[in-house]
Amino acid sequence: MSPEEFRKALQKFGYDLSDKQMKQFEVYFEFLIATNENVNLTAITDKKDVYLKHFYDSVTPLLETPTYFADSASICDVGAGAGFPSLPIKILRPDLKITIVDALSKRITFLNELVAKLNLTDIALIHDRAETFGNKRSEYRGQFDVVTARAVARLSVLSELCIPLAKIDGYFIALKAANSETELSEGEEAISVLGGKVIENRQFELPVDGDIRNLIVVNKTRQTPNKYPRKPGTPNKEPIG
């Protein structure tokens, strides 16, 4: 998908990107590719692929599940890596307040430079593990309207990293490729134990090659028990359920 195809695809959903926003995506692409020479950020480097598989894919929660993104909502993106999905979301919706937490300091360094280049405001970039960032002593626990994550862990593990960070009545949205049904059935018990309830599993196709994507939306209905998230590494080693 070329930048112009990207612009046209978003128009179908009512997003008419300004020249400034188009330029922000261009600068994002160039800085991603340049930094990727020295710091491992992405295996996807072809321009058309970056626009489709990183930029378009990242904004699909705004396109396919817009009702969860209220005006000025606070978003926490767990394991954003090179900024996906939350920075493309921020370019489309400058009103949103973004917090990124990632365990790799080189990626946070990249993001700090990128955010300055893109002139984005209301963004906090935090080097931490989600297990400590969301634990019972953390000021961030239970603070966010929406928690997002893409390509970080399978749902049973990811739920323990993400649900503690959401407010009561907030949402956790997992961006998944195909086969989300299996992950959902494996993750159901964890989601329930952590205080969540699956309210939507939205399946759709990406433009151009028709790849299947899923957005799993969890509503946090109860407080997460204090013992979760467990210490770093434990959610992955011993998933709930």
Ligand code: SAM
């Ligand atoms: N979300 C990005 C994307 O879709 O391109 C990055 C995906 S990358 C495969 C996974 C990222 O999650 C890495 O940057 C890694 O450092 C981060 N990560 C993995 N486990 C984490 C944890 N427990 N806490 C915080 N970050 C974590």
